[in-house]
Amino acid sequence: MERYRKINLKLTPQRMAIFDYLDGNKAHPSAEQIYRGIRKKFPTTSFATVYKTLEALKKKGQIHELTIDESRRRYDPDTNYHHHLICLDCKSIVDVNIDFNITIPDDQKYSYDVIGNHIQFFGVCPKCRDNHDSQK
Amino acid sequence: MERYRKINLKLTPQRMAIFDYLDGNKAHPSAEQIYRGIRKKFPTTSFATVYKTLEALKKKGQIHELTIDESRRRYDPDTNYHHHLICLDCKSIVDVNIDFNITIPDDQKYSYDVIGNHIQFFGVCPKCRDNHDSQK
DNA sequence: GTTACTGCAAAGCTTTTGCATCCCT
Protein backbone atom coordinates (compact mmCIF):
# COMPACT_ATOMS: atom_id res chain seq x y z
CA MET A 1 0.00 0.00 0.00
CA GLU A 2 2.76 2.37 0.91
CA ARG A 3 4.09 2.21 -2.61
CA TYR A 4 0.93 3.71 -4.05
CA ARG A 5 1.22 6.87 -1.98
CA LYS A 6 4.43 7.90 -3.61
CA ILE A 7 3.50 7.89 -7.23
CA ASN A 8 1.66 11.16 -7.71
CA LEU A 9 -1.81 9.75 -8.02
CA LYS A 10 -4.68 11.25 -6.09
CA LEU A 11 -5.79 8.88 -3.38
CA THR A 12 -9.49 8.51 -3.95
CA PRO A 13 -11.53 5.87 -2.15
CA GLN A 14 -12.02 3.98 -5.40
CA ARG A 15 -8.30 3.82 -5.96
CA MET A 16 -7.65 2.80 -2.39
CA ALA A 17 -10.03 -0.10 -2.95
CA ILE A 18 -8.20 -1.08 -6.13
CA PHE A 19 -4.79 -0.80 -4.49
CA ASP A 20 -6.05 -2.84 -1.58
CA TYR A 21 -7.45 -5.49 -3.88
CA LEU A 22 -4.22 -5.76 -5.83
CA ASP A 23 -1.87 -5.64 -2.89
CA GLY A 24 -0.24 -9.03 -2.56
CA ASN A 25 -2.75 -10.51 -5.00
CA LYS A 26 -1.29 -13.62 -6.65
CA ALA A 27 -4.33 -14.46 -8.76
CA HIS A 28 -3.39 -12.28 -11.74
CA PRO A 29 -6.90 -10.86 -11.93
CA SER A 30 -8.65 -9.46 -14.97
CA ALA A 31 -10.22 -6.00 -15.01
CA GLU A 32 -13.60 -7.55 -14.41
CA GLN A 33 -12.40 -9.52 -11.40
CA ILE A 34 -10.92 -6.37 -9.95
CA TYR A 35 -14.12 -4.50 -10.67
CA ARG A 36 -16.24 -7.12 -8.95
CA GLY A 37 -13.82 -7.41 -6.06
CA ILE A 38 -13.72 -3.73 -5.20
CA ARG A 39 -17.42 -3.16 -5.58
CA LYS A 40 -17.89 -5.18 -2.44
CA LYS A 41 -16.07 -2.42 -0.62
CA PHE A 42 -17.01 0.53 -2.76
CA PRO A 43 -20.13 -0.31 -4.73
CA THR A 44 -20.39 2.75 -6.96
CA THR A 45 -17.05 2.32 -8.67
CA SER A 46 -17.33 2.17 -12.44
CA PHE A 47 -15.56 0.03 -14.98
CA ALA A 48 -14.08 3.15 -16.54
CA THR A 49 -12.40 4.04 -13.27
CA VAL A 50 -10.96 0.57 -12.96
CA TYR A 51 -9.49 0.70 -16.46
CA LYS A 52 -8.22 4.25 -16.03
CA THR A 53 -6.59 3.40 -12.73
CA LEU A 54 -4.97 0.29 -14.14
CA GLU A 55 -3.66 2.36 -17.03
CA ALA A 56 -2.26 4.92 -14.59
CA LEU A 57 -0.60 2.23 -12.48
CA LYS A 58 0.87 0.63 -15.57
CA LYS A 59 2.37 3.93 -16.69
CA LYS A 60 3.86 4.40 -13.25
CA GLY A 61 5.36 0.95 -13.43
CA GLN A 62 3.41 -0.32 -10.44
CA ILE A 63 1.74 -3.22 -12.21
CA HIS A 64 2.34 -5.40 -15.25
CA GLU A 65 -0.19 -6.24 -17.89
CA LEU A 66 -0.09 -9.90 -18.90
CA THR A 67 -0.97 -11.07 -22.40
CA ILE A 68 -0.83 -14.74 -21.58
CA ASP A 69 -4.61 -15.15 -21.42
CA GLU A 70 -5.89 -14.67 -24.95
CA SER A 71 -9.39 -13.65 -23.96
CA ARG A 72 -8.62 -10.78 -21.61
CA ARG A 73 -5.80 -8.82 -20.08
CA ARG A 74 -4.59 -9.91 -16.68
CA TYR A 75 -2.86 -7.72 -14.15
CA ASP A 76 0.05 -8.48 -11.87
CA PRO A 77 1.03 -6.22 -8.97
CA ASP A 78 4.29 -8.12 -8.63
CA THR A 79 6.67 -6.20 -10.86
CA ASN A 80 9.72 -8.26 -10.01
CA TYR A 81 11.08 -10.29 -12.90
CA HIS A 82 9.34 -13.63 -12.99
CA HIS A 83 7.47 -16.00 -15.28
CA HIS A 84 4.02 -17.57 -15.40
CA LEU A 85 2.32 -20.92 -15.69
CA ILE A 86 -1.24 -20.87 -16.99
CA CYS A 87 -3.90 -23.57 -16.95
CA LEU A 88 -5.12 -24.06 -20.51
CA ASP A 89 -8.51 -25.02 -19.13
CA CYS A 90 -9.52 -22.53 -16.44
CA LYS A 91 -6.86 -19.90 -17.21
CA SER A 92 -5.62 -19.80 -13.63
CA ILE A 93 -2.10 -18.40 -13.48
CA VAL A 94 0.68 -19.05 -10.98
CA ASP A 95 4.09 -17.47 -10.65
CA VAL A 96 7.29 -19.19 -11.69
CA ASN A 97 10.16 -17.65 -9.77
CA ILE A 98 13.12 -19.14 -11.49
CA ASP A 99 15.84 -17.17 -13.16
CA PHE A 100 16.43 -19.00 -16.40
CA ASN A 101 19.45 -17.50 -17.98
CA ILE A 102 18.08 -16.77 -21.42
CA THR A 103 19.73 -14.48 -23.91
CA ILE A 104 19.61 -14.39 -27.69
CA PRO A 105 22.91 -14.65 -29.56
CA ASP A 106 23.62 -11.59 -31.69
CA ASP A 107 23.30 -13.53 -34.92
CA GLN A 108 19.66 -14.29 -34.19
CA LYS A 109 18.54 -10.86 -33.04
CA TYR A 110 17.74 -9.43 -36.48
CA SER A 111 19.42 -6.27 -35.14
CA TYR A 112 16.70 -5.79 -32.56
CA ASP A 113 17.66 -4.27 -29.22
CA VAL A 114 16.47 -6.86 -26.74
CA ILE A 115 15.04 -5.31 -23.60
CA GLY A 116 13.44 -8.16 -21.71
CA ASN A 117 11.71 -11.49 -21.81
CA HIS A 118 8.91 -13.45 -20.26
CA ILE A 119 8.25 -17.17 -20.30
CA GLN A 120 4.75 -18.50 -20.64
CA PHE A 121 4.36 -22.04 -19.39
CA PHE A 122 1.22 -23.91 -20.38
CA GLY A 123 -0.33 -26.75 -18.49
CA VAL A 124 -3.32 -28.08 -16.59
CA CYS A 125 -3.97 -27.21 -12.96
CA PRO A 126 -4.79 -29.94 -10.42
CA LYS A 127 -8.44 -28.89 -10.18
CA CYS A 128 -9.02 -29.12 -13.92
CA ARG A 129 -7.11 -32.39 -14.14
CA ASP A 130 -9.42 -33.88 -11.52
CA ASN A 131 -12.45 -32.67 -13.43
CA HIS A 132 -11.22 -34.39 -16.55
CA ASP A 133 -10.50 -37.58 -14.67
CA SER A 134 -13.96 -37.73 -13.18
CA GLN A 135 -15.49 -37.49 -16.63
CA LYS A 136 -13.93 -40.70 -17.77
CA MET B 1 0.61 -26.26 -49.39
CA GLU B 2 0.68 -30.00 -49.49
CA ARG B 3 0.03 -30.16 -45.78
CA TYR B 4 -3.34 -28.48 -46.13
CA ARG B 5 -4.71 -31.12 -48.48
CA LYS B 6 -4.48 -33.80 -45.88
CA ILE B 7 -6.48 -32.35 -43.05
CA ASN B 8 -10.08 -32.98 -44.04
CA LEU B 9 -10.99 -29.45 -44.94
CA LYS B 10 -12.79 -28.64 -48.14
CA LEU B 11 -10.46 -26.89 -50.54
CA THR B 12 -12.33 -23.76 -51.49
CA PRO B 13 -10.67 -20.96 -53.45
CA GLN B 14 -10.83 -18.72 -50.40
CA ARG B 15 -9.01 -21.27 -48.32
CA MET B 16 -6.45 -21.87 -51.00
CA ALA B 17 -5.73 -18.14 -50.94
CA ILE B 18 -5.36 -18.21 -47.16
CA PHE B 19 -3.11 -21.28 -47.24
CA ASP B 20 -1.05 -19.66 -49.93
CA TYR B 21 -0.74 -16.44 -47.98
CA LEU B 22 0.33 -18.25 -44.83
CA ASP B 23 2.69 -20.70 -46.47
CA GLY B 24 6.20 -19.81 -45.42
CA ASN B 25 5.01 -16.50 -44.01
CA LYS B 26 7.40 -15.28 -41.32
CA ALA B 27 5.58 -12.03 -40.56
CA HIS B 28 3.22 -13.48 -37.95
CA PRO B 29 0.25 -11.72 -39.54
CA SER B 30 -2.97 -10.67 -37.86
CA ALA B 31 -6.38 -11.70 -39.16
CA GLU B 32 -6.73 -8.32 -40.81
CA GLN B 33 -3.39 -8.60 -42.58
CA ILE B 34 -4.38 -12.00 -43.87
CA TYR B 35 -7.74 -10.64 -44.95
CA ARG B 36 -6.16 -7.79 -46.85
CA GLY B 37 -3.50 -10.02 -48.33
CA ILE B 38 -5.84 -12.60 -49.77
CA ARG B 39 -8.35 -10.11 -51.11
CA LYS B 40 -5.77 -9.16 -53.70
CA LYS B 41 -6.16 -12.66 -55.06
CA PHE B 42 -9.73 -13.36 -54.16
CA PRO B 43 -11.53 -10.07 -53.56
CA THR B 44 -14.87 -11.33 -52.30
CA THR B 45 -13.53 -13.20 -49.30
CA SER B 46 -15.12 -12.11 -46.05
CA PHE B 47 -13.66 -11.53 -42.64
CA ALA B 48 -15.87 -14.29 -41.26
CA THR B 49 -14.31 -16.79 -43.62
CA VAL B 50 -10.83 -15.73 -42.59
CA TYR B 51 -11.62 -16.17 -38.92
CA LYS B 52 -13.44 -19.45 -39.46
CA THR B 53 -10.61 -20.84 -41.53
CA LEU B 54 -8.01 -19.77 -38.98
CA GLU B 55 -10.06 -21.46 -36.28
CA ALA B 56 -10.25 -24.63 -38.36
CA LEU B 57 -6.51 -24.60 -39.02
CA LYS B 58 -5.81 -24.04 -35.35
CA LYS B 59 -7.96 -27.00 -34.36
CA LYS B 60 -6.14 -29.14 -36.89
CA GLY B 61 -2.83 -28.04 -35.42
CA GLN B 62 -1.67 -26.41 -38.64
CA ILE B 63 -1.10 -22.95 -37.20
CA HIS B 64 -0.41 -21.39 -33.83
CA GLU B 65 -2.19 -18.41 -32.37
CA LEU B 66 0.18 -15.97 -30.70
CA THR B 67 -0.84 -13.85 -27.73
CA ILE B 68 2.32 -11.78 -27.67
CA ASP B 69 0.71 -8.75 -29.30
CA GLU B 70 -1.75 -7.36 -26.81
CA SER B 71 -3.94 -5.60 -29.34
CA ARG B 72 -4.71 -8.48 -31.68
CA ARG B 73 -4.08 -12.14 -32.27
CA ARG B 74 -1.23 -13.05 -34.54
CA TYR B 75 -0.93 -16.27 -36.51
CA ASP B 76 2.09 -18.43 -37.16
CA PRO B 77 2.11 -21.20 -39.78
CA ASP B 78 5.38 -22.51 -38.33
CA THR B 79 4.27 -25.01 -35.74
CA ASN B 80 7.74 -26.15 -34.80
CA TYR B 81 8.77 -25.29 -31.27
CA HIS B 82 10.33 -21.84 -31.25
CA HIS B 83 10.16 -18.49 -29.53
CA HIS B 84 9.49 -14.89 -30.54
CA LEU B 85 10.98 -11.43 -30.31
CA ILE B 86 8.55 -8.53 -30.67
CA CYS B 87 9.21 -4.86 -31.26
CA LEU B 88 7.46 -2.89 -28.53
CA ASP B 89 6.97 -0.06 -30.96
CA CYS B 90 5.71 -1.43 -34.28
CA LYS B 91 4.81 -4.93 -33.02
CA SER B 92 6.88 -6.65 -35.68
CA ILE B 93 7.73 -10.21 -34.63
CA VAL B 94 10.69 -12.38 -35.56
CA ASP B 95 11.42 -16.00 -34.74
CA VAL B 96 13.94 -17.07 -32.13
CA ASN B 97 15.07 -20.58 -32.96
CA ILE B 98 17.03 -21.49 -29.88
CA ASP B 99 16.27 -24.42 -27.67
CA PHE B 100 16.59 -23.03 -24.19
CA ASN B 101 16.41 -25.88 -21.81
CA ILE B 102 13.70 -24.64 -19.51
CA THR B 103 11.81 -26.82 -17.10
CA ILE B 104 10.10 -26.03 -13.83
CA PRO B 105 11.24 -27.94 -10.75
CA ASP B 106 8.43 -29.98 -9.21
CA ASP B 107 8.38 -27.86 -6.09
CA GLN B 108 7.35 -24.81 -8.08
CA LYS B 109 4.68 -26.37 -10.25
CA TYR B 110 1.78 -25.99 -7.83
CA SER B 111 0.85 -29.51 -8.98
CA TYR B 112 0.15 -28.31 -12.51
CA ASP B 113 0.91 -30.67 -15.37
CA VAL B 114 3.25 -28.64 -17.52
CA ILE B 115 2.66 -29.19 -21.21
CA GLY B 116 4.75 -26.58 -22.96
CA ASN B 117 6.30 -23.16 -22.90
CA HIS B 118 6.94 -20.15 -25.05
CA ILE B 119 9.35 -17.30 -24.53
CA GLN B 120 8.37 -13.76 -25.41
CA PHE B 121 11.34 -11.48 -25.96
CA PHE B 122 10.69 -7.74 -26.02
CA GLY B 123 12.79 -5.18 -27.76
CA VAL B 124 13.02 -2.51 -30.42
CA CYS B 125 13.53 -3.31 -34.08
CA PRO B 126 16.20 -1.50 -36.13
CA LYS B 127 13.64 0.51 -38.07
CA CYS B 128 11.96 1.86 -34.95
CA ARG B 129 15.28 2.54 -33.30
CA ASP B 130 16.30 4.68 -36.27
CA ASN B 131 13.03 6.55 -36.12
CA HIS B 132 13.63 7.36 -32.48
CA ASP B 133 17.18 8.48 -33.19
CA SER B 134 16.11 10.83 -35.95
CA GLN B 135 13.69 12.53 -33.59
CA LYS B 136 16.46 13.67 -31.28
C1' DG C 1 -27.23 -35.44 -52.84
C1' DT C 2 -24.88 -34.25 -48.51
C1' DT C 3 -22.19 -31.86 -45.95
C1' DA C 4 -19.60 -28.25 -45.15
C1' DC C 5 -18.27 -23.49 -46.45
C1' DT C 6 -19.23 -18.62 -47.64
C1' DG C 7 -20.72 -14.01 -46.88
C1' DC C 8 -23.45 -10.70 -44.81
C1' DA C 9 -25.02 -8.46 -40.99
C1' DA C 10 -25.73 -8.47 -36.34
C1' DA C 11 -24.13 -9.36 -31.97
C1' DG C 12 -20.69 -10.14 -28.25
C1' DC C 13 -16.82 -8.85 -25.40
C1' DT C 14 -13.24 -6.30 -23.83
C1' DT C 15 -11.39 -1.89 -23.62
C1' DT C 16 -11.44 3.16 -24.57
C1' DT C 17 -13.27 7.79 -24.70
C1' DG C 18 -16.02 12.27 -24.13
C1' DC C 19 -17.87 15.03 -20.99
C1' DA C 20 -20.22 17.00 -17.13
C1' DT C 21 -19.70 16.62 -12.29
C1' DC C 22 -17.16 15.93 -8.23
C1' DC C 23 -13.54 15.93 -4.87
C1' DC C 24 -8.55 15.35 -3.46
C1' DT C 25 -4.78 18.23 -2.37
Next chain:
DNA sequence: AGGGATGCAAAAGCTTTGCAGTAAC
Protein backbone atom coordinates in the same frame (compact mmCIF):
# COMPACT_ATOMS: atom_id res chain seq x y z
C1' DA D 1 -9.20 27.18 -6.25
C1' DG D 2 -7.53 24.10 -9.57
C1' DG D 3 -6.41 20.02 -11.68
C1' DG D 4 -7.19 15.57 -11.75
C1' DA D 5 -10.61 11.66 -10.95
C1' DT D 6 -15.23 9.71 -11.31
C1' DG D 7 -19.17 7.72 -13.64
C1' DC D 8 -22.23 7.30 -17.23
C1' DA D 9 -23.10 6.15 -21.70
C1' DA D 10 -21.59 5.80 -26.10
C1' DA D 11 -18.17 4.20 -29.15
C1' DA D 12 -14.38 1.59 -30.78
C1' DG D 13 -11.89 -2.59 -31.88
C1' DC D 14 -11.44 -7.33 -32.50
C1' DT D 15 -13.75 -11.65 -32.85
C1' DT D 16 -17.82 -14.68 -33.07
C1' DT D 17 -22.26 -16.23 -34.66
C1' DG D 18 -26.84 -17.17 -37.16
C1' DC D 19 -28.58 -18.05 -41.25
C1' DA D 20 -29.71 -18.40 -46.07
C1' DG D 21 -27.48 -19.43 -50.14
C1' DT D 22 -23.70 -21.93 -52.46
C1' DA D 23 -20.07 -24.98 -53.68
C1' DA D 24 -17.02 -28.93 -52.73
C1' DC D 25 -16.90 -33.83 -52.41
